[in-house]
Amino acid sequence: MTRRDARRRVREIAAMAKGELAFGRTGLDFRKLSLEVLDLRANRGWIEWLEAAVATAVIARSRPARTVRFLSELRERHEQDGKPELFEAFETLINDYLAPEKLTNHGYTTATFDSVDHAPIWSGTAAAIAAVEATGHQVFLNSGTLLGVVRDGRLIDHDDDIDLAVILKATTDADAASEWRALAATLAETGALDPEGKRIAGLLKLRGPDGVEVDLFPAWFVEGRLQVYPHTRGELTEEQVLPLVPCPITGHARPRDAEAMLAVNYGEGWRTPDPFFKFDWPRARRVFAPFLKAI
Template sequence: MSQRSRTLRTLLGGVRRRIGRDRTAAGHPAERALVETFTKQEIAGWLLLPPDAPECRVSLWLNDIAATEVVAHPEPDTVGGLQRRRFRFVLYDFWRFARTTDTISVRYDERPVLLAARKSYGYRPKIDGRSTPEELITLLRTGHIFGQGGKIQLGKIIDTGWQDQVLRLHDAVHRHLEAEFGLRTFLGYGTLLGYVRDHGFIDHDRDFDGAYLSRHTDPAAAAEQLITVAESLIRKGFQVIPKASCLAIKDLDSGAAQIDLFHLVGRPDGTVGFPFGSVGSAPVPVSAIEPLQPATLAGRPVLVPADPTAIVEHLYGPGWRVPDPGFSWLTARTTRESRALLDHDQQDRLYWTDFYARPELLPPSSFAPWVLDHPELPDRVVDLGCGDGRDSPVLAGDGRTVIGIDRIPAAVALARSRTEEASFVEADLNDGDALADLLGRARGASGAPLLHYARGLAGTLPEPAWLTLLDRLAATGRPGDLLALELRIDADRNRPKANFRSFRRFPPPAEVITQLTDRGWTILDREDGTGLSPYRTEDPALLRLLATRRQ
């Protein structure tokens, strides 16, 4: 290497070192603050601060625009005498305002925090969002904020239209539950927090939270009562989306407004169980809930617990007085009454009960023609989880005998009204004796082979129930039986969905194929990918299989 080359390399190295020192000086040292996660969905990291340091807020910037901020929450342990405090931003709408020429940074105390994966203090997107930073500035100036779920929204404090919708909806639900069950709903969770702390709604909240205290002291009985409440609301015309610990409720007039209705359990020892959970762990007496007290929220009469401050402190812990758009129950929750949660099977039953309460009779799916395009199919078909009989008339073509099985009464009623070319039975596929009897009836006296047709069923059932069903089909199987499956796969997990469901499975194709081959099935045909069955706003990633029973 020449002297000139060595000199030039030395000079360039010095420039790089100076740039590195300048950037480090401008930002927090990596050992004191770091962004560990930087994805399209979230940004998360930590700070190391003295244990007695005051509350700290971390902000997310787009160029020189402070888009949003969150509180960094302390962990119990210290590192070298310093306390680690974690922060997290949810980025649902943020990227739409960023362009490839813009710089995104995370800042604490006006200094940027190092992005570990990027090895820099700023990041420029690879593609342009559909909006611009200028549009974000306009929205922020007109009272919009990034809400708890990361969506840009008009702050709930000034969104009087939303306030009117949720309060009207809550009042309608309250009146129905009081008339039908003698249950009185009151403000709960985030809505109660806003009432106590902010004397109104929380600006960054997403929905309205109500609650009721179950009259059942047994947690399992309280969960069953929540199911009964949901079914009653569905019959009344409300839309109900079941979750493990609450019901999300809408109606035809609520627009985007939604209320979450939580059930609480008064235990035999006089304390309250919170199935959704809480940050505080000290027991709360039933006397902190009842008797309920009248109050006013946004000019409307509501009910609140007997000691609302005590309930809020139990739900959100000692830091409840500090607003935090980045608060996450996934990390903050310390305890819950898990015995009162709805299991996947209970949620699934409620989901489909609600779904078929507002029927949308669609034409036959594209899966049925795919199956029927194969030669030498059995003349007898069992449509497992037939729903409203969407595919049953097509399967009954060419003189086939079709029996549709579903456990949702409304679905079976719709199927029967849809066609007389197939018969439909209300039965639970989890009931082994009932299933064996129906399969025997479908085969007839001759024991004819069957085509087991299951569209969407594999992703709906919890894995244990799905494997049990496969075991029962194997135990009752005969040579010549066929099994036709269509299901969502792992590639569909993060793709857009037309309908929200709190429970779905997205197994990888290899796993499903192994489950079949291990039980005596041989794969005859396979197709997977997108473009197979678009629906509304979604184009799911699907797997289609046709398998035969080995001799």
Template sequence: MKPLRSALISKYQHAPFVQRCLQIKHHIAGTRQTRGVHAYLYLYQMAQAFETADHVAIHQLADKMLQKGDPLGHLYLAKSHLLTNDNEQAKAVLSRFLAENPHHAEATYLLAEIYVRLSDKAAAWQCLQELLAHSKRGKTWQHLSNLVDTPSEFERFCTLFAGYFPDYQTKALPFDIASHLSNAATRAGDTGFALELWRRQYRLGEQVKNLQKSTALKQYTDKKAAAALAALKQCLDHQQVEFFLISGTLLGCIREGKLLGHDKDIDVGVWETHTVQDLARMIRQSGCFYILPIYSQDILVVRHVSGITIDIFIHHRDDGDYWHAGGKTKWSNSPFELTYRRFLGQEYLIPKDYGQYLTENYGADWQIPKTDFDSALDTPNVHIISEQEFIIYLYKKIISAAHSDRRNRYIKTLRLYGENV
């Protein structure tokens, strides 16, 4: 029965119904209450309400759950307060849920995020470290890694990590766990450690069949992406922040009149008159976006309540060069003006001479679809600004690539950089 259930989940895991059910599964895990059919109906309706950031419905459903004696109502109220940036209230409400369910993983992650918002990183670390004794979820390491900002914090992370993975230097780690260790190193500025980690992961992985790959669920659908983009527009328009479509999102707008089906996220640009901290502060007020950990002053990554990720790139205007960057790479464009174009039922700003922009980004044949396009390798206007981070990217791609042709391509590129693969 288990193999059949796993096969069905694998086949239909991208369906909205299945994704909502998986979210519910995570939320009820670790709770002590017995629930009837009506409780699960409320939970499903709650998942739908969060996808549209309907905070009125969220509060109404939470009240019904609490009246039925289900403390999960407090968890959902806390999430709603966090989305509207009412952090103290979120903390107070969440404490009621954790009083009954002290080792609930999702609630602990939420509490850690609240502590970070309240500038209490030590408390965030403490609650996550305590959770490790009660939960084996790799997501705990992800949250811990995002608390690392200095070499001393990375040393503390490594000490804790070695206690749970004592043989990580001699045995291949699951892909997600290795990614969290690498993230901690990179955030601390130790890209050398991260590079050696992925070199070792590659060598050890070649010796082990069926090395675990990333299992992240795809959240992208046209409907969700359109809603997320419209929500960002409403938020930034209210703040009088000019933003414009770029990269794959612009390509989809011009070539297909919709978002590219194979895209994983949405790309937009803002001018350098705004910092990522400015944007984060504005978007936190929206009620429908989570701010993901900041790792660069050139890009802010936000996640809509529907699960859609939006990359907001700061665009710098130098003489003869408008450029934006993303960690390992930088993309340069000729100076451009902006104009409005109707897209997905809204008016969005785009480069006025979009033909020139898209040619610079994708080549003269930009009108021909390329599903295997890699923005770090294939864009004519790309420049590598961190060779170590670029090599790390290639190793991660090799390890996670299922398609042999694509994998061989990354291997060839690594060899050009002197890597022994």
């Protein structure tokens, strides 16, 4: 297929997908069309390709994390072209089609935090934290959960899981990996792990509130510098983290200088909500390679 033919096909698929988004079911196999778009990935930097990739995936309810990433890239392209209103119109089309579901990194769901009671979520989170603390480790609010309570005073509306970090006693990557494996075994024995949680390198899935995932990430100090997989690799000192302080919203522990950690995790623009924030996972896997290889 020539490049011209490929682009013509991408335009056709994008048009079919937009038709479904705007007017309802067409009976087309969008899972198959989504795979066809991915086969034409040489056009990835092209706006029409990104729209086709996002629209077909949304209709097929497939690959949510990748689809969020493509949406972020699409927004960047429209902003570079000076036409952010085109992205806003496309985003509205996606949101209206999915309603009442919403697209998150974890799936297509109606259970984002803007539509549920937070009290039982925090209660379930407290139980998960207690289970880890019973092993003799400190636990703190991490990533999106920390961002929500610091920036918004609540869980982020478009989020749908709880993020925690556990401070290991290790002082090297190798020892951290060994301690992480041992902690996972202990938590499994006590029933604290979610038996249905996906096995993902570098994190553990804890039992949490009904319908809400609780992710536990490892943290440790190397020569007085904080390591938190996957977002902090020595940018913060131990004094910026310890002693942990109670979150005024939840009472759960958070880093002493939470704002500094959020700037490392999300960039200096962390105070501005961004439902399409794109974390640099390739960099994380690269800089944490010794730890990941050891676990």
